[in-house]
Amino acid sequence: MTDVSTERESKRGFNEEALPHLDAVYRFALRLSESPDHAADLVQETFLRAYRSWEQYTRGTRVKSWLFTICRNVYLRGRERSQRHDELVEKHSERDDTLPDPVNPIWATVDTVDPEGAFFDSIVDGKILDAIDALPEEHREAVRLSDLEGLTYQEVADLLDVPVGTVKSRLFRGRRRLQAALYEYAIERGYVPAGSVSSEGG
């Protein structure tokens, strides 16, 4: 194959497999940078690097998590360059493998009024996203990557460079916090009768 046709094949593969994840990479970048302009720069740089490394991408692994890894590296490198220090890396080196109590305290509260959590359906998307963004950073990342982006525990662990046990702990605790926040909102709005929720710490 000539260089030109190889390039064409490569571009086609990239367009078909990587570009469809642009929305997901943008969401990911937005949460890293917290500024739409910076997120847009991160996305462009991510896709540029991804395209140039496309031959190194291992077929059969998930493109989305590969793109997230590149995006995160681009972001972290930018932070290092600007000498702002890396609370992110420090935070991610923490080890917390303990899981919350398996019995969800909200279940007991909603048991008689809305045991199947139909109230979640009444909450508008913007409120749910705000509640996710209000979570502590580690919980927010785990919930976003797992529940919104569909990454596996192992993919999240690789991306954040933490053990799978830590991912599960952050994810399960993050979900509890989020459920409690959404439940309180649902009570305020009258979507579900009030009860008392014992809050899930950590």
Place this chain on the structure above:
Amino acid sequence: MACDDAISCREAVAMVQEFLDGELSEVPAEQVRAHFEACSRCYPHLRFERSFREALIRAGRGESAPAELKRRVEDLISGVAADGSSEGERS
């Protein structure tokens, strides 16, 4: 109802997250599914967690990148691809 004796209610509840995530490692998913389907006490817990997940997925779907950014990335890739082979020779 009498719970399936293969898995207790406590075990099923403890595994609900991994079950919904498709990440069970110690017990076959079918065994956990069978418990939830048969146990009227545990089933609402599964439905509760499922409703929660569905709400998150629905909320996440609405977030997309600006059309302008998509265009810029596509142009960028096309530009690199267009002079890809000559760039390869230079490097």
